[in-house]
Amino acid sequence: MKRAKKKQFHDFIAARGLKSTRQRDMVLDCFLSSDSHLSTEELYMKVRAKNSSIGYATVYRTLKLFAESGIAREIHFGDGQTRYEHVAEGEHHDHLVCTRCGSVQEFENEAIEKLQQEVADQFGFLVETHKMELYGICSKCRK
Amino acid sequence: MKRAKKKQFHDFIAARGLKSTRQRDMVLDCFLSSDSHLSTEELYMKVRAKNSSIGYATVYRTLKLFAESGIAREIHFGDGQTRYEHVAEGEHHDHLVCTRCGSVQEFENEAIEKLQQEVADQFGFLVETHKMELYGICSKCRK
DNA sequence: ATTATCATGATAATCATTTTCAATTGGAGA
DNA sequence: TCTCCAATTGAAAATGATTATCATGATAAT
Ligand SMILES: [Mn+2]
Ligand SMILES: [Mn+2]
Ligand SMILES: [Zn+2]
Ligand SMILES: [Zn+2]
Numbered sequence: 001m002k003r004a005k006k007k008q009f010h011d012f013i014a015a016r017g018l019k020s021t022r023q024r025d026m027v028l029d030c031f032l033s034s035d036s037h038l039s040t041e042e043l044y045m046k047v048r049a050k051n052s053s054i055g056y057a058t059v060y061r062t063l064k065l066f067a068e069s070g071i072a073r074e075i076h077f078g079d080g081q082t083r084y085e086h087v088a089e090g091e092h093h094d095h096l097v098c099t100r101c102g103s104v105q106e107f108e109n110e111a112i113e114k115l116q117q118e119v120a121d122q123f124g125f126l127v128e129t130h131k132m133e134l135y136g137i138c139s140k141c142r143k
Numbered sequence: 144m145k146r147a148k149k150k151q152f153h154d155f156i157a158a159r160g161l162k163s164t165r166q167r168d169m170v171l172d173c174f175l176s177s178d179s180h181l182s183t184e185e186l187y188m189k190v191r192a193k194n195s196s197i198g199y200a201t202v203y204r205t206l207k208l209f210a211e212s213g214i215a216r217e218i219h220f221g222d223g224q225t226r227y228e229h230v231a232e233g234e235h236h237d238h239l240v241c242t243r244c245g246s247v248q249e250f251e252n253e254a255i256e257k258l259q260q261e262v263a264d265q266f267g268f269l270v271e272t273h274k275m276e277l278y279g280i281c282s283k284c285r286k
Numbered sequence: 287a288t289t290a291t292c293a294t295g296a297t298a299a300t301c302a303t304t305t306t307c308a309a310t311t312g313g314a315g316a
Numbered sequence: 317t318c319t320c321c322a323a324t325t326g327a328a329a330a331t332g333a334t335t336a337t338c339a340t341g342a343t344a345a346t
Contacts, residue, residue, distance in 0.1 A: 022342090056334095080333070116255065129277075130277040131274070132274070133275075134263055135270070135271055136270040162322090183303085
């Protein structure tokens with residue numbers, strides 16, 4: 001899957017007339033080998049560990065490109081920081097976010113998605129994207 | 144309903160040992176007589192129209208108190224600005240947000256809420272709050 | 287190799303929001 | 317009503333995340 005994501009990004013880069021650089025590849029490797037839902041700063045720290053000369057701005061810019069290329073998605077959990085998650089082609093999921101330990105559990109529920117569509121239809125609304133997040137205490141933190 | 148909200152806020156102020164001020168009452172009146180989902184800046188402009196000497200910080204601080212008192216709820220639609228909506232006791236709703244004109248349509252769907260609870264239960268997750276927003280094109284903008 | 291572009295890193299600039307602080311005000315008690 | 321102190325206010329500085337600027341360096345097509 002990493003291979004495919006890398007190709008997808010490189011194809012995007014090429015299609016846009018952009019250039020392949022050692023920094024972009026470095027950020028890409030760090031992103032693909034990291035957990036999902038990392039903040040820009042967290043990613044920056046990981047990249048920094050590999051190459052301390054990388055600039056903060058480069059990480060910001062590269063992450064935005066990942067989102068545009070479709071291999072990542074920007075998410076906001078209300079803590080004031082932008083996070084990026086891995087995107088699998090044609091897949092969608094929502095989140096359970098623990099307000100105590102910060103852990104994030106992903107889930108998919110076809111029934112809910114269908115009901116959302118019905119609601120939108122009732123209002124003549126054309127859905128492009130949606131977000132659903134349940135905030136609370138995860139099972140580990142409840143013990 | 145305005146009466147009740149005002150009382151709720153004044154009770155909150157008193158219970159916390161805070162003081163009732165002309166500025167807070169002014170912001171409260173503007174908030175209660177405005178549409179929901181206004182950004183802090185939009186509210187500030189409305190208050191400013193009544194009393195041009197009000198400070199920006201006061202509006203920020205007061206809106207936070209509204210949220211704490213339970214008469215308002217902070218919401219984020221991803222445009223980088225905090226918005227506040229009116230809260231009716233014991234009521235909950237979600238949103239359809241038009242990405243073209245910015246209009247917001249509220250809706251309630253008991254079936255979805257129930258399914259959300261089931262999902263959380265499956266993961267042993269205790270839900271405290273949740274948000275669900277459908278982004279897309281509203282019926283007016285589709286015509 | 288040459289050249290036209292694009293990318294990078296350092297730094298300044300933005301933007302929304304928060305904090306600081308000196309001056310003012312509210313309101314409980316005398 | 318008067319006092320007094322804690323709470324409040326407005327202006328301005330500070331903050332934190334993100335973006336823009338710009339001189340320098342790298343990429344890749346010719
Ligand atoms: Mn996710
Ligand atoms: Mn609402
Ligand atoms: Zn937890
Ligand atoms: Zn619209």
